[in-house]
Amino acid sequence: MITLGHYLVVSGMLFALGLAGVIARRNIIIVYMCLEMMLSAANLALVGFSRFHLVHGLPDYTAQSLVFFTITVAAAEVAVGLAIIVALFRSKQSVDVESVTKLQG
Amino acid sequence: MPSLLFYLLALITLGFGFMVVTGRNPVTCALSLAASFVGLAALFLSLDAYFIATIQILVYAGAVMVLFLFIIMLLDIKAEEGKKLNLPAIVSGVLLAVLLTLQIFAVVSGTGLAGKSPENTPLALTEAAGKIGKAALPTITNDLKAGTLPDAKLIGFTLFDQYGFHLQVVGLLLLVGTIGVVVLSKRERSAP
Structure with missing residues (x-):
């Protein structure tokens, strides 16, 4: 039986x-994709809680x-x-995070 | 929902997510991310969140992925070949991820949350039609009486009834984002 716990663990x-x-x-672009994945994981937890917290019998x-x-x-x-x-990319010609160290002391 | 389907969808979501993290070619990563989002949308469907699943496909698997692919192809980023791996970062990343997973697992199994399933908390559509009463629009109560879940209508009702101001703030955010993108991508005139 699939429970809320399963969804939370997947999230x-x-x-x-x-x-x-x-x-x-x-690679900055892939770092960005991973950020999107984290946001979606939070969405999955929210939708899971929404489904199992019934208000008047509705999610x-x-x-x-x-x-x-x-x-x-x-x-x-x-x-x-x-x-x-x-x-x-225009100023550094690279998308490597280590090419952006201008603020480093 | 059959448990086999849940495990299949979770495997699609997490497996393609793993490919995003480990892939060497940015285009492969972007396409894996799209597949992962489709799996996630299917998980949303299994939670009776039809509108959110549609939005997930439209916005994430559609718009956001096209934007990513467009930028990858515009900048002509090659796969990172022959570059040495950043070992300390990889070790710390994997360690943190494993620790976080174990922690979440412990929290979820330690509380009473795990007991709720779609079987023991079913939606009560026809009773809900009577309970939400006059606050709802007739179209919503009619759908509930007919035994269908008017998912998009209920979200729209909640958004415009309770969160009208927040909706306008988000609209303003999108406007500011659009202007910001135009300002950021404008080529600066070279100094004479």
């Missing part, structure tokens, strides 16, 4: 995968509204982030 594993990618990868739509806002903000974030990556 946690997806988040952990994204976290590992953000820490270990050096809790407050949580799903929050997911809607998260997806919107993530889309805006990707657009701005990729524009920053393009600007960075």
Whole structure:
């Protein structure tokens, strides 16, 4: 029998995968993809809680509204982030995180 | 939902997610991410969140992935071949991920959350039609009485009834994001 716990564990594993990618990868674009994965993992936990917290016998739509806002903000974030990556590539000719060390003392 | 289907979808989501983290070629990573998002959308469907699943496919697997692929092909990024791996970062990343997974596993199995399943918490559609009462629109109560879940209508009702201001703030955020992208991508005029 599939329970809320199963969904939460899948969500946690997806988040952990994204976290590992953000820490270990050096290509900024792939770091960005892993960030998106972490956001989606949080969405999965929210939708899971929404389904199993019944209000009048229906899923809790407050949580799903929050997911809607998260997806919107993530889309805006990707657009701005990729524009920053393009600007960075123009000045450094590279998308390696280690090519951007200007703020290092 | 049959448990086999759940495990298959979880495997698709996590397996393609793993390919995003380990892939050497950015295009492979982007396509794996799209596949992972499709698996995730199917998991949303299994949780009766039809609208969110549609949005997930449209926005993530559609718009966001096209944007990623567009930038990868525009910048002409080659696969990282022959570069030495950043060993300390990989070790710390894997270690942190494993620790986080174990922690989440312990928390989930230690609380009463694990007991709720779609079988023992079914949706009560026809009773809900009477309970949500006058607050809802007639179209919602009619759908509930007919025994279907008016998912998109209920989300829309919640958004515009309770979160109208927040919706406008998000709209403003998208406008600011659009302007920001235009400003960021404008080529600066070279100094004379």
